[in-house]
Amino acid sequence: xxxxxxxxxxxxxxxxxxxxxxxxxxxxxxxxxxxxxxxxxxxxxxxxxxxxxxxxxxxxxxxxxxxxxxxxxxxxxxxxxxxxxxxxxxxxxxxxxxxxxxxxxxxxxxxxxxxxxxxxxxxxxxxxxxxxxxxxxxxxxxxxxxxxxxxxxxxxxxxxxxxxxxxxxxxxxxxxxxxxxxxxxxxxxxxxxxxxxxxxxxxxxxxxxxxxxxxxxxxxxxxxxxxxxxxxxxxxxxxxxxxxxxxxxxxxxxxxxxxxxxxxxxxxxxxxxxxxxxxxxxxxxxxxxxxxxxxxxxxxxxxxxxxxxxxxxxxxxxxxxxxxxxxxxxxxxx
Ligand code: SAM
Ligand code: SF4
Numbered sequence: 001x002x003x004x005x006x007x008x009x010x011x012x013x014x015x016x017x018x019x020x021x022x023x024x025x026x027x028x029x030x031x032x033x034x035x036x037x038x039x040x041x042x043x044x045x046x047x048x049x050x051x052x053x054x055x056x057x058x059x060x061x062x063x064x065x066x067x068x069x070x071x072x073x074x075x076x077x078x079x080x081x082x083x084x085x086x087x088x089x090x091x092x093x094x095x096x097x098x099x100x101x102x103x104x105x106x107x108x109x110x111x112x113x114x115x116x117x118x119x120x121x122x123x124x125x126x127x128x129x130x131x132x133x134x135x136x137x138x139x140x141x142x143x144x145x146x147x148x149x150x151x152x153x154x155x156x157x158x159x160x161x162x163x164x165x166x167x168x169x170x171x172x173x174x175x176x177x178x179x180x181x182x183x184x185x186x187x188x189x190x191x192x193x194x195x196x197x198x199x200x201x202x203x204x205x206x207x208x209x210x211x212x213x214x215x216x217x218x219x220x221x222x223x224x225x226x227x228x229x230x231x232x233x234x235x236x237x238x239x240x241x242x243x244x245x246x247x248x249x250x251x252x253x254x255x256x257x258x259x260x261x262x263x264x265x266x267x268x269x270x271x272x273x274x275x276x277x278x279x280x281x282x283x284x285x286x287x288x289x290x291x292x293x294x295x296x297x298x299x300x301x302x303x304x305x306x307x308x309x310x311x312x313x314x315x316x317x318x319x320x321x322x323x324x325x326x327x328x329x330x331x332x333x334x
Contacts, residue, residue, distance in 0.1 A: 007065040008304065010277075010311040014265060017065050018235070021054060022271045022333025023082065024074040028105050030139040031127075033166055034329040036200040037139055047272045051085045053291050055092070057269060060297045061304065062094035066267075070099045070123075072333045074271065077106040083113040090118035101125065101164065101334065105142050107149025111156035122153055123162045128175040129182055136171065154186070162189040162251075167210035169195075176218045184248045191238050191251035198279065200328040212239070212252035219250065226250065235265040261314030267307070268333055275304060277311040279332060280325055 008016035025043050027035060049057075058069065069089055076082055089098050099121035100114070107124070114122075126146060128134040134143045153161055165172070165179055176192070183190035192215045197204035220226055226241035229249060237260045238251030254260075261278075268276040273288030285307040290299055316323075325332070 005063055008061075008267075008308045010308050012262075012311070012313055014263070014311070015065065016265050016267050016308055018068045018070075018266045019058065019061055019066050020070045020072055020266060020268045020333050021058075022073050022269065023054070023071055023076050023079045023085065024048060025271045025331050026078050027073065027075040027103070027330055028078055028140070029075070029103055029142060031125075031137055031166075032139065032201065033137075033168070033195055033199045033204075034334070036328075043272050047288075049269075049271065049273045049288060049291070051081075051088055053273065053288070054085065054269070055088050056291060056297075057273075057287055057300065058089055058095065059092055060300045061267075062092050063297070064301060064304070067094050067096040068099075069095060069097065070101060072101045074330050074333070075103055075105070076100055077102050077104075077110050083110065083117040083119075086114060086117035086119045097121065099123065102149075103138075104146045104149030104153070106145075108145065108152040111149070111152040111158070115156040115158060119158075121160065121162075122158050123164050124150055124153070125164045125166075126150070126179070127165045127168075127172055129178045130175060133171065133175060137166075137168075150186070150188070160189055162191055165190065165192050166195055167192045167212075167215055169208050169210040171208075172210060173214075173218070176215055177222050180219055180223065180250065183250075184243070187248075189249045189251065191253055193253040194256040196255055196279070196329075197324055198327075198329040198332070198334075200330075202324070206256070209256050211257045212254040213257065215252060216241075235263045255315075259314055264314075267304075270327075270331065270333060275307045276332065277307050278315060279334075280315040281312075282323060282325055283310060 030037055086098055089095055097120045100119055101123040104124045127137050131143055135141050163183055179190060194209050224244040229240040229242050238253045240249055240251045242249060274284035275287055276284050285303045
């Protein structure tokens, strides 16, 4: 007889308390590292989990220790009434934090409703402040909307907003210092993340990875030595730093050059209800079918445990045996 309330430990002793929920595979921009420029086949709406179905998955997972959620996509703000989902998830007693990662194009409209719904934290993706580079990456001319979204989030009272910038060699080196200044001036946290092989054009190569180490050097040349900040959460993917001047925080995420798999505590739910134990997982566990036929919570949790127990020690990016998942980033949920 399975013990339903045991925490979600994998075979390497990692305890999973963190769920990333993709609420849609659709997006209003087309970042080249995530989506094709055109010919995208989106999921039909009926294939996507309803808010009530997502709520049921989270309520089950909350029984076994999941207490941190992040809504992502695709672009979460293109899902109608997303603030209602935030409110529903915040009402689950075990859930400590509901966060969101967004491109901020629609944030000026949504910042206040999301704050009212109880959203705890916002990560905003912004890779470039130069219009040409922004458009080269996103294939859409929406930098002004993104900047307005950031300002609206601050006005709505969100604290410790974090900018996420994907770092791409040959493209974003010149953006590193302007982004650092922009974040410092506005009291925003900033994290740079290495470009990972999840682009739909399959154009990724190791040579395009602008490493965390190079970014650190660029920042230190301008701002002086960075001090390592204490790790507040042992499972956090970023190495955090403080500027020598004492103000501002900077994070570097090196999934490619220094993977953090040994402390990974994340599970991922795709928009159509597949549970994944890793961004680079080649296997998935379908929760939608059991949800729609009215399966019990125990049955859902049995599938969740199978998924957790099958988790590999880490990804093999850059190594001989690395196999890319078929899904690209927008189909998984970053
Ligand atoms: N649309 C939202 C956004 O862009 O913030 C949420 C979904 S997006 C897939 C989540 C994060 O994944 C973004 O910060 C994005 O920059 C990042 N991302 C997407 N593809 C990536 C890749 N190939 N390598 C590294 N980061 C990537
Ligand atoms: Fe859309 Fe986010 Fe992917 Fe960019 S990274 S295409 S904003 S889902």
